[in-house]
Amino acid sequence: MKYTIKPISIIAGICLLLSCSNKSQRETSAQLNEEVYAIDAISEEKAPANQSNTSTPINFISSSTATNYDDGIHQFIRTAQMKFRVKSVPEATYTIEDIIIKHKGFIIRSAISNENSYSTTTNISKDSSLVTYHSNLIADLKLRVPRTQLDTVLKELAPLALEIDYRTIEANDVTLQLLSEKLKQERLNKKEKRVSTAIDNNGKKLDSVIDAEEVLDNTIDDANKTKLAEYDIKDQIEYSTINIKLYQSTTNYQEKVLREKPTEEYKPSLGEQAIEALHNGWIIISTLFIFLLNIWPIILIAVLAWILYSKYKKRKD
Numbered sequence: 001m002k003y004t005i006k007p008i009s010i011i012a013g014i015c016l017l018l019s020c021s022n023k024s025q026r027e028t029s030a031q032l033n034e035e036v037y038a039i040d041a042i043s044e045e046k047a048p049a050n051q052s053n054t055s056t057p058i059n060f061i062s063s064s065t066a067t068n069y070d071d072g073i074h075q076f077i078r079t080a081q082m083k084f085r086v087k088s089v090p091e092a093t094y095t096i097e098d099i100i101i102k103h104k105g106f107i108i109r110s111a112i113s114n115e116n117s118y119s120t121t122t123n124i125s126k127d128s129s130l131v132t133y134h135s136n137l138i139a140d141l142k143l144r145v146p147r148t149q150l151d152t153v154l155k156e157l158a159p160l161a162l163e164i165d166y167r168t169i170e171a172n173d174v175t176l177q178l179l180s181e182k183l184k185q186e187r188l189n190k191k192e193k194r195v196s197t198a199i200d201n202n203g204k205k206l207d208s209v210i211d212a213e214e215v216l217d218n219t220i221d222d223a224n225k226t227k228l229a230e231y232d233i234k235d236q237i238e239y240s241t242i243n244i245k246l247y248q249s250t251t252n253y254q255e256k257v258l259r260e261k262p263t264e265e266y267k268p269s270l271g272e273q274a275i276e277a278l279h280n281g282w283i284i285i286s287t288l289f290i291f292l293l294n295i296w297p298i299i300l301i302a303v304l305a306w307i308l309y310s311k312y313k314k315r316k317d
Contacts, residue, residue: 073175074173074175075174075178076173077233077236078147078169078171078172078240080170080240081166081167082164082166082167082242082245083165083244083245083247084162085164085249086162086247087248093139093141096141100143103153105146105153106145107141107142108142108143110139113139114136115137119131119132129256129258131254131256132253135250136248139246140246142242143241144239144241145239145242146240147238178233178234181229181230181233182230185223185227191219
């Protein structure tokens with residue numbers, strides 16, 4: 001009986017241990033699954049936040065047009081025109097200039113002016129006045145930056161804009177224009193060589209030499225113009241042009257000043273007025289006397305006519 005119970009108890013103990021082990025494994029697996037689900041949930045919650053952080057700002061003024069994509073065939077002249085409101089025109093202007101210089105660009109024009117400024121004066125006491133100055137600062141900038149830096153520069157300008165009026169970025173394809181200028185230059189070079197050869201070989205007479213030299217000069221001049229046009233296009237390709245207009249909200253500045261007393265018109269005294277009246281009367285008398293002197297013939301004729309009339313009347317009586 002003892003020998004029968006002992007193996008059974010051993011087998012029962014082994015089964016109990018195995019069941020406990022399986023239970024602990026299931027609990028551990030469930031715990032791991034819960035942790036994995038929690039991590040996935042946290043990742044899903046963080047994903048939209050990261051996407052929102054990397055979203056483009058509303059006032060972003062860059063564009064894919066400004067990117068320096070090169071397919072090895074097409075060549076573009078990239079330009080940018082924009083106008084936006086800033087917090088402070090002078091500070092924004094200095095910041096933009098620093099950005100351009102940092103990216104190896106050029107400042108072609110940078111002008112700050114006060115547009116539609118005016119002032120109002122308010123009397124606040126017997127001897128003081130308050131002057132309010134209203135100013136509207138604007139800035140006009142023309143900048144050039146390497147084409148490889150255009151997109152970067154525009155991204156650095158974006159935080160300065162509080163409100164955008166307009167933003168236009170253009171990429172003008174000048175591939176065919178460059179090819180045309182190149183072919184034209186090759187034709188002119190060939191023509192120049194032919195004319196030079198003709199002068200050397202057939203230029204015997206003075207008139208023909210002069211005509212040929214004139215043709216050669218015109219050909220060289222056209223070739224130079226073509227070369228300059230090609231250089232200008234390549235320069236515009238390598239350096240993009242940015243035109244920026246800045247403005248800020250109207251700023252008011254008040255200053256307390258000494259009140260100006262109104263200027264009263266001078267009034268002469270009674271004696272001065274009497275002397276002035278006598279002087280004016282004498283002027284009238286003098287003028288009348290001169291007038292009578294000027295019409296003395298008329299007065300003389302009138303006197304003679306009156307005398308004759310008087311004699312005629314006496315005789316009749």
